[in-house]
Structure formats: structure tokens, C-alpha cells
Amino acid sequence: MKYRQTLLLDSSYLPKNVIDSGRAFVIFMKGNCEIVKHYPKKFGLVRKDVDIYKPAVIRIKEYINIDYHSVPLNRDNIFKRDNHECVYCGRRDLDKKSLTIDHVIPQSHGGPNTWENLVTACKKCNGEKSNLTLLEYGKAIPSPKRPHYLMLMKKVDYIPNEWKDYLFF
Numbered sequence: 001m002k003y004r005q006t007l008l009l010d011s012s013y014l015p016k017n018v019i020d021s022g023r024a025f026v027i028f029m030k031g032n033c034e035i036v037k038h039y040p041k042k043f044g045l046v047r048k049d050v051d052i053y054k055p056a057v058i059r060i061k062e063y064i065n066i067d068y069h070s071v072p073l074n075r076d077n078i079f080k081r082d083n084h085e086c087v088y089c090g091r092r093d094l095d096k097k098s099l100t101i102d103h104v105i106p107q108s109h110g111g112p113n114t115w116e117n118l119v120t121a122c123k124k125c126n127g128e129k130s131n132l133t134l135l136e137y138g139k140a141i142p143s144p145k146r147p148h149y150l151m152l153m154k155k156v157d158y159i160p161n162e163w164k165d166y167l168f169f
């Protein structure tokens with residue numbers, strides 16, 4: 001669901017957690033963080049004198065040293081990184097059966113199985129693209145990246161645009 005969750009960065013702008021946006025607001029009101037980015041939506045608060053946009057990304061004052069978790073490269077995680085949308089036509093209403101994994105550089109052209117070369121595509125686009133290179137296919141796509149493990153947490157069901165500067169390497 002949109003605007004429900006907030007990405008928490010530590011003082012060095014490294015992503016450390018995903019929390020409820022209400023909780024992020026409380027941390028902000030206590031003076032313990034700054035709001036780095038907000039959503040285009042306000043809290044529906046009873047007090048009309050408090051008028052604040054929901055925080056999308058907050059930055060706390062401490063540096064938290066947590067070990068880096070690596071992310072398994074598999075179908076479900078690629079779908080999740082791409083928000084279950086076809087990167088070529090942008091279709092969103094795809095069920096799992098209509099989703100495919102496409103090699104940006106086809107395997108037949110030596111394209112590897114890496115985060116940077118695998119994307120979510122609908123069956124139709126994958127079929128059209130087939131063994132064509134992107135140049136031959138003639139459609140631009142955003143370059144796929146290795147995701148941060150926070151993106152793939154169970155409770156995160158949607159990756160807001162506001163988070164993307166912080167979650168990709």
C-alpha cells in the first residue's frame with residue numbers, strides 16, 4: 001500500500017530499516033530525525049494546526065553499524081525489486097503466471113544471470129523481444145540494479161519512488 005511505510009536512513013544515508021510512517025512521524029516530532037523526502041500526501045490528523053506530509057525517507061542522527069545482508073538472486077526477488085511491473089510496457093496488473101524474467105542482454109548474446117541483466121517482463125513483451133538486443137528491440141529500459149535487502153523484506157509490499165535513491169547500489 002502506498003504512503004504507509006517510511007525508509008529509515010542512518011546519519012551516513014545508509015538504509016537501515018523500513019518502519020510505519022506514523023512511527024516515523026513520532027520520531028520526527030521528538031526531534032530525533034530529519035525528513036529527507038516526503039510523500040505527496042498529508043496525514044489526516046484531527047488537530048488542524050498540525051499539517052504535515054507523510055515522511056517517505058527519514059534520516060536519524062546516529063550511525064548504525066549493521067552487517068550487510070546479501071540478497072538471493074531469484075525470480076521472486078527480481079519481481080519484487082521491479083514492483084511486479086513489466087519494465088518494457090509498464091503493465092502493473094500482472095499475476096504471477098503472466099510474469100517472466102527477461103535477460104536484458106539475451107543469453108544467446110552472452111548475457112549473464114545477474115541483478116544487472118535480469119528484469120521483470122510480461123509474457124507479451126518477453127515474446128516480442130525474444131533474442132533481440134535492446135538496440136534491436138528499440139525500447140529503452142531503466143538499467144536494473146542490485147537491490148538492498150530492505151527492499152525484499154516481507155513487510156515491504158511496494159517500493160515507493162522516493163526510496164529509490166537510497167536502495168540501489
Ligand SMILES: [Zn+2]
Pocket residue numbers: 086087088089090091121122123124125126
Ligand atoms: Zn510488457
